[in-house]
Amino acid sequence: MLKLFRYLKPFRMPIVFVLLLVFFQSLSDLYLPNLMSKIVDTGIVQGDVPYIWRVGLIMLGVALIGTVCMIGASYLSAKVATGYGKQLRSRVFNHVQHFSLQEFDEVGTASLITRTTNDITQVQQVLVMILRMMVMAPIMCIGGIIMALQKDAKLTLILLVIIPLLALAVFLVARKGIPLFKAMQKKLDKLNLVLRENLIGIRVIRSFNRVEDEKERFQAANKDLTDTAVRVNRIMASLMPIMMFAMNFATISIVFFGAKQINAGELQVGDMMAFIQYAMQIMFSLIMVSMMFVMIPRASASAARINEVLDMSPVIVDKAEVKATKGLRGLVEFDRVTFSYPGAEEPALSDITFTARPGETTAIIGGTGAGKSTLLNLIPRFYDISKGSIKVDGIDIRDMGQDQLRERIGLVPQKAVLFTGTIRDNIRYGKEDATEEEIVHAASIAQATDFITSMKDGFDSPIAQGGTNVSGGQKQRLSIARALIRRPEIYIFDDSFSALDFKTDANLRKALKSETTEATVIIVAQRVSTVMDADQIIVMDEGRIAAVGTHQQLLESSEVYREIVSSQLSEEEIA
Template sequence: MLIRLLRRYLARYRRQVAIVTALLLLQSVGNLYLPNLNADIINNGVAVGDTDYIWRTGAVMLGITLLLGLFAVVAVYFASQTSMGVGRDVRGAVFDRVQSFSAREMNRFGTASLITRNTNDVQQVQLFLQIALTILVSAPILAIGGIIMALREDATLSWLIVVIVPLMGAVIGVLLWKAVPLFRQVQVKIDRITQVLREQITGVRVVRAFIRVRSERARFEVVNADLTATSLRVNRIFALAFPALLGIMNLSTVAILWFGAGLVDRGDMPIGNLTAFLQYIMQILFAVMTAVFMVILIPRAEASAQRIVDVLGTTSSVAEPLRPVAPQQLSGLVAFADVTFAYPHGERPVLHDLTFAARPGRTTAIIGGTGSGKSTVVSLVTRSFDVTSGVVLVDGLDVREQSLDGLWSRIGLVPQTAYLFKGTVAQNLRFGNENATDAELWRALEVAQARDFVAAMAGQLEAPIDQGGTNVSGGQRQRLAIARAIVKRPAIYLFDDCFSALDAGTDARLRTALKAETGDATVIIVAQRVSTILHADHIVVLDEGRVVGSGTHDELMQTSAEYREIVESQLGTAAA
């Protein structure tokens, strides 16, 4: 998967990769030539006392060394540019793919895992590419070139290579066999610790309110200890492997000097050639050691690449139609026709044969008990999920045949849990309409009963909002979310139980102002409180995913026992 991922995203960096490869090739050739020059200095300069030859050859060596340093700097620059660019492109691709996911794919991967994949996993691949372009390219050149040059210096001692290289290869093989599965486990456990941290940070108020700090600390310590134990197992493997490789290198040096000294003593090998041979063997072993360093990164990068490819290879279950069809008339009409829906892996459908229509210029309310499928109705209109059977129509056309952007552009959604982004009040309100004027923002705030508290904030429209809107109250957050939908001026308003944090007075004033503001738009209100939907033009009563009543408040009081039960439980028998 790593090779597949890099092949895909390295294509646009061919020029930089070619430059790095050429520079590293020249650098490796230069490094292989230096021991030969060093041998010449010893044999033809030091041994015979030729000072001029020492100076001339030494100057050549110095010039080559400086040139190699320049090559190294330029190669690292282009390698860094390539690896950072690939990291940026992969992060962008993962972000774009996640943005296309439906709720089904989001639930499958989980928020914590998707964050880890787009940060830690991409960083692992990026780090591997950076090191590979600077080390992995030159390592085989140095190893193969070193063997050739060592044989050229003296074939008699070359039998040592036959012993040393396979021995180091065996150590690396065991290292890979043991480490690869552990690195995959590490990535999974990083996901887990991210998930636990996210839950505890997001739900810190609940944790404290229920005095669960100790149990949550214990839960974190369990996953933290699990990750630590797996990481320590990896480190123990490398703690054994590195001394073994260093031991092989040191024993190789001793063996070369031992057997080489005999050859020099008998006059079968010049002392300069022995020095060069030793340097070539060190270059070969250094190349193998750098390969080992890459071994540390490869398993983790491979595991990370697999997780990234899993995201990039996942197609959203809510797909853009191949040939989108635009509605002939943009009226805002929403209709459900025999809709049945079951969540993935659900035991039974949440909605059964749902049929109703929400018409322009009218307020359609959906009410029912907990788990009756009210919010699911909203999710089907916005195509967070697609229906199992039946059809959802917007402007007389199946939502699955319309372009997603075209559908979403006509919808103003206020979710059950209001979410505000880090920025200012104005930036949040302009989220659906970037060209909205300040006057339009204040008008929307007035309708949403949020004008007074925004006017009292330091900076007013430019007052800062923290991530998630944590610096405002729940009711203020909901009113700002309602104002954001109003600023968009959509053809369809979807209010998913978003009046729950408002007091009765504010709720009543908001609904009155909203009625006048929405005009000819279609308004769908999902609510738990009867008082919120008493004056709706059309009320749909759900019970266990089925429509058990439909009409106005007065009509339902006469025809629907389920609706009367809801009214009596909330407003008392007198209201009924």
């Protein structure tokens, strides 16, 4: 957790003020029992009323100073902790933005959400306690012992017996609690994962009538987390009874032995009352330490998880940006590319070689699991290849900055993703400064104008979270419009026409042809009708290129392609 505190540098001055305010608050608390003993021993015993008033007013002033210091310290510590939490969340979020898909696969989306929210909140809460108690607890403990020794050294022996026993109890409880706190955070990850899958897949769950099964799965994850939380809280809750027993035992012992000394004339009543208060302050400081021991183990577990994300170096790292060559803009070249997912036994792609040229449409077709989408994910460098090279405009994409590479690409993913906002906002996502004419034109090419204009607010119609208020085909067309408005050198369509009817599909491809005359178009599709007019068709089979050619060439030369075509088209259509 100390590693994360390096991000507290911008808050150095407020922290100094918090520590000073807590210091003066602690001094005022330590001084009050001494004044009270004077009132009792001098004012009350001797009947000196003016002395009682005079010392009482001093006590009131000291208490007021302590209260002001406490309020100021509470305000500043809360401000520092919330500012620190905000900065830490921003750092984690910005760091995660540089992750490749490999890091996302490794950590998990649900875990990243937990680490950015719950884990940082745990660290933020313990920071408030540390700022308040880091100075107060030692001052109250050491100062209380010094003041108690001044009142009576013999009675202090009671504290010397009780304090080590309390310290041992705190240590043993914390030792048992830390591993359970770590387990709790992992189980919270699991709960978030189950909940996230349930919310995202609610339509599938209900359509297969698996609501009760999902309830059971959630209850199992919830019970697992609850059982661990109950267990760790039982362990931590045992601290308070131990502390209260020690405090009460100390009070009884002080009164018992102090009464004997008062009878013997060795101790005054006021001094004994002050000693009891100092003993309580020492015990209270140990309670504060025990509370920190309750919070710190969980925060330490959370801090370790946050550091794990911040220390994770992205596999894909930018090199210095390079100038584009004077060759063809949008030229994509795969040269003997091999790619394996981390931990996989077999490569997902092997020895892939082809060229996609500007002004041409390259279509990729193949069976499920043939590696089509994986191949497309390599072009924007979502993953780095294992062997070979991929060049865009004659430059190896590993020598380009990721921004420099991706600004050349307009990607329409296999699963259309829309963001909350309006239709206009979603189309403009591809180009922030797009004019109204460009937005309307992109929507028209994407065959989206009809359904947009039929909506109540047209382009200002709201899109719900995840695009749940539009159909699958409408999502795809808006995603295509978002890519078109960018006017990139390379268009990548990853099975982006699957939700469209044949008429809309045909109209869209016809409109795209006139719009992308100078760009490279790469299409992955399941439908033969979508790819048969392409300038070249790449047939994928088990992660390898089975054949390359036009529709007619492949019908004659590729058995794999013929099987795909015959499964979708009749003999008359093939002829």
